[in-house]
Amino acid sequence: MNRRPGRSARLKLTLSYAGFLFVAGTLLLVVMWVFVLRWLPTNDPRLIQKTYGAVIIVGPSRSDLLRGFAPAAAVALVFLLVFGLLGGWVLAGRMLSPLTRITDAVRTAGSGSLSHRIRMKDRQDEFRELSDAFDSMLDRLESKVAEEQRFAANASHELRTPLAISRTLLDVARKDPTGDRDELIERLDAVNTRAIDLTEALLLLSRSDRGNFPRESVDLSLVAEEAAETLLPLAEQRRITLDVTGEAARTSGSGELLLRMVTNLVQNAVVHNLPEGGTVTVHTGRDGDTSVLRVENTGSRLPPELVSTLTEPFQRGTERVHTGEHAGVGLGLAIVAGVVRAHGGTLDLAARPAGGLLVTVRLPAML
Incomplete structure (x- = not known):
């Protein structure tokens, strides 16, 4: 949208400072004039005397005072106006200098360079908060762009x-x-x-x-039973014991995505298990205001550095690469992480000391 150029913020602040100082000076002179008038008669004597006990107040008439006061007041107002403009311009420049740094950083980011940071070192104020928020946004944006690339x-x-x-x-x-x-x-x-x-x-x-999907009430215990029933033949083929336990755990979300999430977790637990005689346990329940799903399986021991990368796309880890029709494409846990994130939940992966993996999903509970 094309718009006509307007006054700069510095000029507006300068005019505001000067205008405020000019008005304040005018009011001060008016107050002084009104205060002096209280002690002057309406006639035109050369001197007046008012006695308050032992105090005698002596002053000129109104006409004499006006002839002396008006030129001095005009000079004072002109001085205040010039001083307000010059001082306001300097003060506005100093106040807006952090905003100039932020604007330069925005232009740099807009040109495609996301590595630039403002890193303002001034005291904590509104500009510092804006700078820190912009730096945090650039951190997340740079990380997201690198992840997408x-x-x-x-x-x-x-x-x-x-x-x-x-x-x-x-x-x-x-x-x-x-x-x-x-x-x-x-x-x-x-x-x-x-x-x-x-x-x-x-x-x-x-x-x-x-995350732009229709939401409905979903019971994770029913979803877990459906996923286990679907994958039971695979578990039996691999001689894996598959158990589903727990109680109702309702949440709000997409039934299709949550079913895919649980199916991926159970399939991952079955495939990446012991050659035979392994177990997979699926447990659902409530914990305060969250609905909890836990999928635990036996298997080989996993180093912590490997577990921390399992939710990244196409990260399979050498110990977890299997062949066969259910080997997957390296996106199973990445999809799980995406579904959990879209539903406002948390995903925790922990290696079991005896081998295998424990996956805990926490989603906002629905009464």
Whole structure:
């Protein structure tokens, strides 16, 4: 929107200071004049005398006082006006200098450089609070942009892999028309399925981070039972004992996203478990004003530095890479973190001393 240029803030403050000083001086002179008039008669004698006990007040007439007072008052008002303009300009410049630094930082950030910080060292005031808030915003924005760039690079790499495999299979088939066609179709189908799963996971992750979904009352205990029932064949195939315990835990959110969240947690607990004889426990309940979901599984011991990266997209960790149809695409816990964040909850991952992982999800409870 094109707008006509207006007065600068410094000029407005200068005029405000000068105007205030001028008005204050005028009022002071008026008060002085009115106060003096109380002691002067309305006639025009050269001298007056009023006796208050032993005190005698002597003064000129009104006409004589006016001839002497008016020029001096005019000079005083002109001086106050000039002094107010000059002093106001200097004071306004000093007051607005932090705002100039903030404006320069905003322009720098707008040009694409997010590494610049104001780092104002002045005393705590409104400008310092604005500066600190802007620096904090730049910190979060720079971190978010770096995360999105890393995510885009990883997603491109993950999507390129199945496409490259498909092209290689097709090139081999083209050079060897007598090859096993059924095997080629089966391998292409597996690669294509993985690419579709990855694309759907990326879309779901994007949707969960936006948080603009319809909300309804959801009981996490029922969601946990549904997810466990779906993954029970996988658990039995791997000889994993899957238990769901606890009580009702209602929250407000998207039933579809919360089901995907619990399903990802349970599937992750089943897949990344002991070769056989492992356990997965899903527990729901209330803790004050929060609804709690805990998913605990046995497995190999996990170093703390690995656990802290498991919610990052495409971070699989060497100890947790498995093959097979349920190996996943490296977005399971990232989707869980996005769903929890979109529902205003918290996600905590802790390595069990005996091996395995304990995942705790806390969401705002709904009565």
